[in-house]
Amino acid sequence: MKRRELLLASVPALAAAALPSxxxxxxxxxxxxxxxxxxFPPGTATDIGVRAVxxxxxxxLGQPFIVDNRPGAGSNIAAKAVATAPPDGYTVFAITIANIINAAFPVPNAVxxxxxxxxxxxxxxxPNVLxxxxxxxxxxxxxxIALAKAKPGSLAFASSGVGTSPHLSGELFARMADVKMVHVPYKGSTPAVTDLLGGQxxxxxxxxxxxLPHVRANKLVALAVTSPRRTSSAPELHTLDESGLKGFDTSVWMGLMAPAQTPASVIGTLRTAAHxxxxxxxxxxxYKAQAIDVLKTSDEELSRFLQSEGARWSKFIQQTGIKPE
Structure with missing residues (x-):
């Protein structure tokens, strides 16, 4: 090859080498x-679990992870803020069962x-505890169950609000046990537990x-947990499934999500660090001190889980006719 041809052939390679990838x-x-x-507010189970991770x-990863508590609308305020944030990995969302339940209601512009x-x-x-x-x-x-059947409508169960996991746990229990109870919604778990302790x-x-702290102080009686498996924090408690309500599961799970267009490499970095x-x-x-059981999933596993949870709660809400507040 002539010298001029060699020089021309080398130009693209030289140009590529001169530019950073x-x-x-x-x-x-x-x-x-x-x-x-x-x-949710600081001090809740979700807040504590997320902060620890x-x-x-x-x-x-060598950078601060700053927890920003934005309670309200069953976690929808925080969800909307993350859904519309730049998909660059610098805004992450703590998803819970509340978001799947919210999405199951026919609400316009829901996340x-x-x-x-x-x-x-x-x-x-x-796990929720009964x-x-x-x-x-x-x-x-x-x-x-025997008491509830003997006195239909006489028992009142508290919850932290309409459409929350504690509320749907009570509705699912009543449906599966074939009993009638009165739902009393509160604005959060604290006032609900306060009235339960007082016998209202x-x-x-x-x-x-x-x-569980109130159970250990003999102020409340724990009957069962709502998770499919017993919790490591109170292994002596049976599950509701073991207690005769087969398939009962209303666990309060939590996870991490990012805006939809976040690069896969960034998601991978976050997942590796979280695991x-x-x-x-x-x-x-x-986690053990806070009665939280560790969960880890791949992105595919979490996607399948969310799809399953979404289908389950959408069907239940349609069957019961529960309306959001």
């Missing part, structure tokens, strides 16, 4: 703090967890972390 030009992720929106993630977010991983599960006031004098699920209502399905955090003995000790 696109990937090399991009700053490493994360290059600045990451905001994590939680749709993201604190560990921050150590591994669709399956379309508006990209899954990172589940991080934990807090607790009763000691004045009922019942110690088993069978005894409670007789029972409640509440996150374990909220009511490492969930494997740490420090986090597992925090």
């Amino acid at each position: 696109w990937s090399a030009a991009q700053p490493a992720y994360p290059g600045s703090p990451v905001k994590v929106l939680v749709g 993201v604190d560990q993630m921050a150590r591994r 669709d967890p399956l379309k508006d977010f990209k899954p990172i991983t589940l991080i934990g599960n807090v 607790v009763v006031h000691p004045s009922l004098k019942v110690t088993t699920v069978a005894e409670l 209502v007789q029972l409640m399905f509440s996150p374990a972390s909220t009511v 490492a955090a969930l494997d740490s003995s420090e986090l597992q000790a925090i």
Whole structure:
């Protein structure tokens, strides 16, 4: 080949070598703090569970993960803020069963967890616990069902609001046990538990972390957990499935999601850091103290889980005719 031809042939290669590749030009992720929106107040089970994970993630990724609590509308305020945020990995959402339940109601402009977010991983599960006031004098699920059937409509169950997991737990229990109870909604778990302790209502399905201290102080009686498996925080408690209500499951699960168009590489970085955090003995000790069971999933597993949960609760809400507040 002549010298001129050699020079011409080398021009494209020389030009390519002189320009940095696109990937090399991009700053490493994360290059600045990451905001994590939680749709519930500080101190709730979701808030505690998310903080424990993201604190560990921050150590591994070298950037602060800042928890931003934006309670309201059953976590929809926080969900909408993340769904419309730039899909760059710097805004993350703490999804819970509340968001799947919200999406099951026919509400205009509601956030669709399956379309508006990209899954990172589940991080934990807090079973609801069926607790009763000691004045009922019942110690088993069978005894409670027998009492409810003997006195239809006389038992009142508290919840943290219409459409919440504690509310739907009570409705599902009544349906599966074929009993009639009165629902008394409150604006949050704290006032609901306060009235339960005072005997104004007789029972409640509440996150374990909220009511187990009262059970251990003999102020409430725990009958069963609503998860498919017994919880490590109270392994002596039977599940409702074991107690005769086959397939009963209203666990308060939580996970991490990002805006729908977030790059796969960023999702992978976040998932790897979250799974490492969930494997740490420090986090597992925090979770055990708060009655949270560790969960880990791939993006595919979380997508299938959300689809299954969405179909289950949509069907239940249609069957019962429950309306949002």
